[in-house]
Amino acid sequence: MKLHLTEKQFRRLLDLVYIGNWVLNSTRENDRIKDYDQVESLVFSHCLDHGMSSLVELYNGEIIPSRAFAEGGIHEAIMAYEDEMFFEILAEELALRDLDADRATEENYDEVMERMEQYMGEFEAHGTDHISVELD
Helix, strand or coil: CCCCCCHHHHHHHHHHHHHHHHHHHCCCCCCCCHHHHHHHHHHHHHHHHCCCHHHEEEECCEEEECHHHHHHHHHHHHHHHHHHHHHHHHHHHHHHHHCCCCCCCCCCHHHHHHHHHHHHHHHHHHCCCCCCCCCC
């Protein structure tokens, strides 16, 4: 298979591959899905032919994204996504709890969304400052 990409498209592909592998493998510790690591290594190996050698390094015989790549802003994008997902999931869980429901259904959807919007407004204004948990 051949892909024809501009340099800019290839650079964006590197970001997508890195983010995808991060999502799939970052929490797996010693149980990583090796196929995804191999695809990441293969895609990043093309950096060497395109004047992007600073974006890769050799680790245990494998080409991996370099520290410069990882510290170049990609984790800020991942963290922004994680923060957004955290607050959306929390808002949904709190809304479902308030409505004593296990999940959003056709019948309660509007109420769940309204409650979620209220919680999201609170989180946007105050983050987690007004959240409290009572421990036993």
